[in-house]
Amino acid sequence: MIxxxxxxxxxxxxxxYVAMHLTSDLEAVGETSFFPFLLLGVALLIALGxxxxxxxxxxxxxxxxVIYTNSLSPHLAVVWSGSWNFLGVLVSSGAVAFGILQLLPVELILQVGTNAGFAMVYALLIAAILxxxxxxxxGLPSSSSHTLVGSIIGVGLMNQTISGPSGTSGVDWVQTAGVGKALLLSPLVGFLLSALLFIVLKLTVRAPRLYKEPKANTPPPFWIRALLILTxxxxxxxxxxxxxxxxxxxxMLVLIGVVPTAYALNKAVTPAETETFVAVARQASAALARYTNGIEAPGDSHRDVETYVRTRQLTATTVPALQRLTDAIGDEVSRYGSIAMVPQDLVDNVRNHMYVASExxxxxxxxxxxxxxxxDAAAIDNFRKQMDHATKFIPTWVKVAVAIALGLGTMVGWKRIVITVGEKIGKQHLTYSQGASAETVAMLTIGMADVYGLPVSTTHVLASGVAGTMAASGSxxxxxxxxxxVLAWVLTLPASIALSAGLYWLFRHLF
Structure with missing residues (x-):
């Protein structure tokens, strides 16, 4: 209880903390209309939901x-897990967050504050929640990652259908394929490595109780308990x-769309870092100039570069346009001395220039x-990283808000999934060694995916890990x-694609 x-x-x-910082940020915006704040509040509630x-x-x-093996009481287990989820969110890098966003059509990201942008955010979030x-x-351990990716694909497909064959990028299939491989391979990794670890454990650790079904209301020996709590x-x-x-x-998409003056650019970039940004932009421009082949940049360089990002088709004017856009970005930031001092009416435009150039x-x-x-590659890549630092950032209060939502969610609704994992995957009940093997592999697999910015499914990795240990034990x-x-895993993509596509179509007409 304590x-x-x-x-x-x-x-x-x-x-x-979240309320204080959000209020402070919004006060600096100077927005007089109530409607944008209403949109912001609803979108934030859905995202946190x-x-x-x-x-x-x-x-x-x-x-x-840990619950099934009586290592921790259910109430203590969910509080303990919720606390570590909280900490995991706070120290996260943001690589996975922006990797997911790269699946979205580029024009919706650049115009997220439009009707289509709001329809996109609401559709994919509500579809994933449903x-x-x-x-x-x-009681099916389905994947939230899988669901969200499917929702994004649904929005992209419907956006392309509504807009016609031209003028929209639809779904980024190359990026989607990369994410899909991570989601596809992670359960196989969980199954095989958990089975292997279980076999190694059985060959090296001679402790009969480790391989037996937990006794009702009886905690395991201390060292087994410590191992299970650790995993x-x-x-x-x-x-x-x-x-x-x-x-x-x-x-962040919601914040950029509703209040771009506060969140489109990273106001935490210092004047000294801004000077470095401008210098790096000049170096990148000089490097790009060596690959223009003497071709003049088009009048609307931003549109030319955006077309390349959308179509992936390199034309003779792409590099000249990128070089001119790089100069424009450096000039815009240099003119005001600091990214934080870019005028409010230009913030969204500068951010879009940076986003397109980076992509x-x-x-x-x-x-x-x-x-x-x-x-030259080093100079150009350094500029990309500088732009990402200025545009792909996550304020601490956003991390805290997400950590609160995850932590509170952990405290409810756990019983259905626990019974499935403990009793319904194998013909025999889960043993201590099987639980430890599956969770060790899940911990390492998810941790490595986080390092490389890949979204993977906690559910699929752990459930398949438990299945692997059951198969290895012969039970x-x-x-x-x-x-x-498997049915939930197979149906998640098409179901979430259909849900989000339908909702996006509906919201486009409503908005």
Whole structure:
């Protein structure tokens, strides 16, 4: 009971911190109309609602083994897991957040404050929440990551259908394929490595009780208990640092769309860093100039570069346009002495210039066309990183808000998933060694994915890990449960695509 009170006090202090900083940021905007703030409030509630559902849907997997093996009481387990989810969110890098956003059509990201932008945010969030709630109700460990990716694809496809064959980028299939591989391979990694670790454990650790079903209301020996609590901690922390970022990226889209003057550019960039930014822009421009082949840049360089980002088709004017856009960005920032001093009516425009230039450089580097020399490539990539620092940032209060939503979500709704993981995957009940093996692999897999900015499914990695240990032990699998898990995994993409596409179409007409 004391642990719950302490956790709720931390949540309360976090909520106060969020409210104070959000209020301070909005006061500086000077917006007089109430409607933008209403849109902001609704969008933030939906985004945080997604993370809340994610908390009791995905994080239940982290506490399943410690609850089922009586290592921790249910109330203490969810508070412990919620706390480590909270910390994982706070220290996350943001790489996963912006990796997810790269799946969206570029024109919707650049015009997120338009009717289409709001329809996009609402559609993909509500679709993800609806599917997560449905699979949770039936006790199926479905993936929030999988659901969100499907929702983004649905929005992209419907946006392309509405706009016609020209003028829209639709779905970024190259980026989607990269994310899809991570989501596809992570359950296989979980299954195989968990099975292997279980076999190694059985060969090296001769402790019969480790391989037996937990006794009712009886905690395991101290060292087994410590191991299970450690793996639960690791999975919870890794889940917070990976899954929490998806909500952060969407919240930043909302903030940029509704109050761009406060959030389109990183006001925390210091004057000294701004001087470095301008110098790096000049170096990048000089490097790009060596690859223009003497071709004059078009009049609307931004549109030319945006077309390249949208179509991936390099033309003779792409590099000259990128070079001129780089000069324009450096001039704009230099003129005002600091990124924080860019006038409010220009902030959104400067941010869009930086975003498009950064994406163009990323795609050119990936395609290796044109082939830059090592020195020029370093100068150009340094400029991309400087622009990302100025545009792809997450305020601390956003991390705290997402951490609160995840932490609170962890405290409810865990029982259905725990029973599925503990009793319904294998023909025998989960043993201590199986729980420890599956969670160790899940902790390491999710942690590595976070390092490389890849979204993976906590649910799929852990559930498949438990299945792997059941197969390795020879106890066998309950194929009806496995069939349901695979069915949820297979249906998640098409269902979330259809849901978000339909909602996007509806919201486009409503807005």
């Amino acid at each position: 642990s719950i009170v302490i956790f709720l006090m931390i949540i309360g202090l976090g909520a106060l 997604f993370e809340f559902v994610n908390g009791f849907h995905d994080t239940a997997n982290a506490v399943a083994t 599917w997560n709630l449905g699979t949770w109700y039936f 639960c901690t690791g999975v919870s922390f890794a889940h917070g640092s990976n899954d929490g970022q998806k909500g952060m990226g969407l919240i 163009a450089i990323r795609l050119i580097e990936k395609a290796k066309a044109p082939a830059f020399s090592s020195a 066998g699998l309950k194929w009806d449960t496995v069939r349901n898990l």
